[in-house]
Amino acid sequence: MASPTVSECVDVFDSLWPPALAEGWDSVGLAVGDPDAEVGSILLALDPMDAVIAEAVVLDADLVFNHHPLLLRPVQTVNASTLKGGAVHTLISNGIAQFNAHTNADSARGGVSDVLISLLGITESRPLVPHSSSEDREGTGIGRVGDLDTPMPVRELARLLAERLPRTTTGVRIAGDPASMATTVAVCGGAGDSLFDEVRASGADVFVTADLRHHPATEARDTANRHRGTPHLIDVSHWASETVWLDAAAAQLEAEFAARGFEVSLLRSAVNTDPWVERY
Ligand SMILES: [Zn+2]
Numbered sequence: 001m002a003s004p005t006v007s008e009c010v011d012v013f014d015s016l017w018p019p020a021l022a023e024g025w026d027s028v029g030l031a032v033g034d035p036d037a038e039v040g041s042i043l044l045a046l047d048p049m050d051a052v053i054a055e056a057v058v059l060d061a062d063l064v065f066n067h068h069p070l071l072l073r074p075v076q077t078v079n080a081s082t083l084k085g086g087a088v089h090t091l092i093s094n095g096i097a098q099f100n101a102h103t104n105a106d107s108a109r110g111g112v113s114d115v116l117i118s119l120l121g122i123t124e125s126r127p128l129v130p131h132s133s134s135e136d137r138e139g140t141g142i143g144r145v146g147d148l149d150t151p152m153p154v155r156e157l158a159r160l161l162a163e164r165l166p167r168t169t170t171g172v173r174i175a176g177d178p179a180s181m182a183t184t185v186a187v188c189g190g191a192g193d194s195l196f197d198e199v200r201a202s203g204a205d206v207f208v209t210a211d212l213r214h215h216p217a218t219e220a221r222d223t224a225n226r227h228r229g230t231p232h233l234i235d236v237s238h239w240a241s242e243t244v245w246l247d248a249a250a251a252q253l254e255a256e257f258a259a260r261g262f263e264v265s266l267l268r269s270a271v272n273t274d275p276w277v278e279r280y
Helices: 006-016 050-059 083-093 103-107 112-118 154-164 196-202 214-225 238-259
Strands: 029-032 041-045 063-066 097-100 125-130 141-153 173-175 181-191 206-210 232-236 265-268
Touching: 006 029, 006 063, 006 097, 006 238, 029 083, 041 050, 041 238, 050 063, 050 083, 103 112, 103 141, 103 181, 112 125, 112 141, 112 181, 112 238, 125 196, 141 154, 141 196, 154 173, 154 181, 154 206, 154 232, 173 214, 181 196, 181 238, 196 214, 206 238, 214 232, 232 238, 238 265
Parallel strands: 041 063, 041 265, 063 097, 181 206, 206 232
Antiparallel strands: 029 097, 125 141, 141 181, 173 232
16 A cells, blocks of 8 residues: 555545634644655644654654644744744654644534543534534534433533543633533533533533633623523633544544555654643
8 A cells, every 4th residue: 555645645634624614713734744745654643832743753754633733823934943933944854744623623523522522422412603504514513512311410520521531730620510410511622712602502501611711711600690500611621622532533544544545654642732730
């Protein structure tokens, strides 16, 4: 079997996580790389941090596949002494391409939020914000909402997440009433505090997301308390909520490359890109 080129890899990525599903503000796709170069191995990591790029150099990987973009905001320079320029230089000088699937991977079926909600045993869910051109994209969109087979206290849900997500320094936190029973669960992998209106409209008893800050959380709780007290909030680590998707993505990639007759080795990064390392 032959190795794919960078552009053949991009075809595979785009078939699993169509770029048309990405949000308008996002940056997805090939940020660095020669489309005609051969790819023998791909390193998968959530973030294109320097340590991940250094790992790709050591492992002699040909392509770094990330969830988060390397270049989200426009840059005026790729001067190697700048943060982004330094990364671009290291990649190019070592012949390494960089690709990312971000909100398109959140939105796609089997994507980030699907994987997160399935950790709770919920296999049938619908998007919180369905994708606008949904005709042929049934089931795609941002976030997911679905019902637990057996209702359980918010506290039990949080414990289940702590058990099934990778262990993190920041852990799993509850805002609201831990003893309250939950049936309908909304989730959004990564930072989901822009989705409170949609979560309330979905009738969810609890909302699982990451990066909840003081003001959005207190205002969401006040709003909840003026109605029936829901949704309660469960805040998980941004890194943990999305890194579980990478395992699913690796399996999908393995199958898709094989189906197309390509041989490529898929490597999981050993770098933990969760920035939080200690807690007192
Ligand atoms: Zn994220």
